[in-house]
Amino acid sequence: MPPRLAMMSQVDFDGPLARRLWNKCRRESTLSKYTPFCVCLACGCLDIDTFRCYIDQDIHFLEAFARAYELAAECADDDDAKHSIIELRKEVTEELKMHASFVKEWGGEDRKAAPVSPATVKYTEFLLATASGMIEGLNLATPFERTKVPAYALGAMTPCMRLYAYLASEFKVAIGPVYGDHLYKTWIENYASPGFEKAAERIEDVLEKVATTLTGEELDTIEKLYNKAMKLELDFFWSQPVGQKTVVPLIRNHNPAVDRLVIFSDYDLTCTVVDSSAILAEIAIVRAPKSIPNPDPDQPAEEQTIRMTSAELKNRWGDISRQYTDEYEDCIDRITTSRTDEFRYDDLCRALEQLSAFEKRANDRVIKSRLLKGLNFDDIKRAGEHLIIQEGCFKFFSTASRNERLNVGINIVSYCWCGDLIRSSFNSAGLLTQVSIQCNEFMFEEAVSTGDLVRKIESPIDKVRTFRKILGNYSTDKNNFSLYIGDAVGDLLCLLEADIGIVIGSSSSLRRLATRYGVSFVPLYPNVVRKQKVLTGETLLSWKRLSGVLYTVSSWAEIHALVLGC
Template identity: 55%
Template sequence: MLGGPGPTSVVVDEGAIARPFWIKFRSDSVLALYSPFVLCLASGDLNSNAFLHFVSQDVHFLKAFALAYELAEDCADDDDDKSGIRDLRKRVVQRLKSHDTLVREWGFELPDEKVSSDATVKYTDFLLAAASGRVQGENVPGKIATPFERTKVAAYILGAIAPCMRLYSSISREIQAVLVPADNSHIYKKWVDSYSSETFEEFALQVEDMVDKLSISLTGEELKVIEKLYYQAIKLEVEFFATQPISLQTIVPLARVLDPAERRLTIFCDFDLTCTAFDSSAILAEIAIITAPKANSDGSETQLARMSSADLRSTWGVLSTQYTEEFEQCIESIMDSRKVENFNYEGLKKALEQVAEFEKRANTRVVNSGVLKGLHLEDIKRAGQRLILQEGCRGFFQKIVKNDTLKTLVHVLSYSWCGDLIRSAFSSGDLDELKVHANELTYEESVTTGDIVMKVESPMEKLQDFNDILNECNSSGKHLTVYIGGSVGDLLCLLQADIGIVIGSSSSLRRLGDHFGVSFVPLFSGLVKKQRELVKDGSCNWKGLSGILYTVSSWAEIHAFILGS
């Protein structure tokens, strides 16, 4: 409960902007990866007519790229820049000339499809508007260059092309990762190989390098324009993939394929380090230290009968260190038992009794230390309202609770000592509908006494709450349950749920799960397998206690899987 890692930062080359933009907006690109079209493409079950329609649109894209590069070369004033852009255009023209041959090499005959889809038109019109110095886009100025500022237009053009190249490379490499290398039965493997090749990656890098080079002399405001263009291009590309016509039934997005008349969706979620970047105990510690009285010069007790800020900081440090050390000892003690070959839920459940006893001892130490005494409820609520959740978390829940058709129930199950902190964090985002199940601090006239009403103190108590809530829900019909968590305390609930999603990088959770036969499967890979099952058997059953947990690196993946774009 105590402590926890903070967010990590990404290191990029000084002066580079293309790569940082991709990192910044990558969560938006995930919506394309998890689209029904890409999932069917990855599974190898996409209808060939749908694939041919998709690749037929490449011609329109390539023609727009060729024209845009030509205009960019004309705008550039440096001979090296002109040469680099000219080389990019040659590669596009060559691809355009060999397009039909390439499609035949993939095993298909391209139909004579000259009509652009609406999504294709939106992107190509956007690109050519940028190339001519006019951009009609969200939050993008209507006129981005004057006759005296033509050189910057070349950077704008490349900034609008780069995300398209990077997205195709990223998607194809994700698909490549789920294919069996020696299996040539996947009918779209040659397409995947082409776009995940080192040759195409080199092309994408060449475009990004040119964006960086053309942007060196730009002002901060001009760089913001490129960022807006980059983001707009990502959104249009996501729309392109999302609107590709397919004839197959798919398993994504879950909210759209789930029939609420047969089964309602119920989502359970952990809070600390799942929704947040920091453990809530660290936040409470900071409130206590900041609001603590200073020690009196004569050493006498203060009016609030609280420790000084210095003593509090020292005591919190000791508690945190002791918690970390004993938690590791507890996990190591469990790992000393013999590793099982097959999934053993009951064995894991029994082993976690040691974790339950450890958590209770640690909480007792916190109460006895008095470090939670004297906190004002208003300070706690204010801290909750200012709490920054993991990127994409708040937006996901806001969209879920506003979905009147789905009518999803959302429950937060947390070890946190303070339910008021969690409720305040969600209330600031209009998420009062979320039901919070956590421990509670006790108050006297809105000031904490230092005691905690223990309600959710162990993995078993989390599981008991999970089952109690589900039993109550089942009285109104069948429910499909999704549990989202990232710590050891979530393991039992993650496995009991129909769909258990692990977010974060807890090594303890992975080690314990692996020790008792739990399989950790990347979500995209798992969905590809489920899609194949759906096509083969006509059904796809999500079922708890399968021993399979799905892993994600961000809330964007969860959003894309459940809600789509």
């Protein structure tokens, strides 16, 4: 565990400062683009009065931005830095002129400007306080200490520029090459332009220069300011008064009196960074003796326990793993010989029955090898507590289970050999009572594994049967809406039978097999934008099970944004 953490920590220090800070705020940038305001703006259907209100707020913000540059320049002790900051301020002046053209284009010249919103006030006050040297936990009293203010101020201002460039480019990708009669084309083109991208890069370059002499502690302060600015940006977009019906978040359209959200998720490589089978094998190898003493000649042969050294276990596990990989690829090749452009679920089920038979034979091989015999329950529990979880995964489950507006059921459906490993993992996050876990189980004698399994879920067919059974067990007094999150071929049938099937990760075998049977993989965000554009009637009805369409995401933050919003 420690070597991996050390490696991850080292990555954090690679690359330019602004890039590192931006990468650490991917969650906030993702949540921002999924806000009702941004989704409606992206598709061009945002109510015009909402957009005008937003422009009014943004003008207040840009005026504060210009003032913050002035304050930062006053504290700069380097002529080059001062000049660079003054030049950045000039760009804000140009952006304010652009906003004046927005006001003219969208016909709001004669109307009364909207009052400043609480979210705008909170953001601008934070910005001006930072540029004035009033930073929580710091006392910048001396002239020398105040020379650090430009770096702190730019740390709070840089994420705004980068976020706008990011959002506009994401909107442009979601819309595609043809804008048609898109109402907000000018706005998107301005912020997605090479010119604005260069402006974002310029402020990042100036931040890099003014931060070169800072200590590690001072760089930590910049990171905190950057992160807070991103959170305030998210609050700013989330607070825009969108009164129209929206596709996202799902909770916005959820009536707890009549609706129930049923969440399903795979575990290995969906929730976790590494596969649990490798963890269990590693425990067995580490705990095995380095050498085996000669057997007692006076003991009957049938009473002698046959054991393997750690080296023998490692070699045996390597052989079994290689055999599994080779035979799995052969099986996938056999069931992907035919191809159809039409989605054919029944044909896919028949193909996966062949894979199911293979998976069960592979488990037979592991059990007969006795590789998993002798594992101590406490070792398994500790391993579960320290498993590396995908960023945002447990936060999503925790937030969903605590949300009073949701009637939610959370179910883990997994091939994992050992349910105790999963339970320990969820228990370490305080989530054990919030989830139902369905998987295989180790058999134990006096807290030591026998090497046998209670085999419950070994194949795609087993998984989808379990999925159907769980869904059927929920009472019919409410509308059950299902969401399944998975990453591999084993999840395919469940993904397709759920109202929304979300694929996280990039399994080549999943895509290769599924596309052969007419399944389409589409990025979630552009699809959300398209659904918003054509939205009529009930929003949940726009998601259809067994449609042959699966939605791809790059992180759990996207799933969180879709379901729960900010």
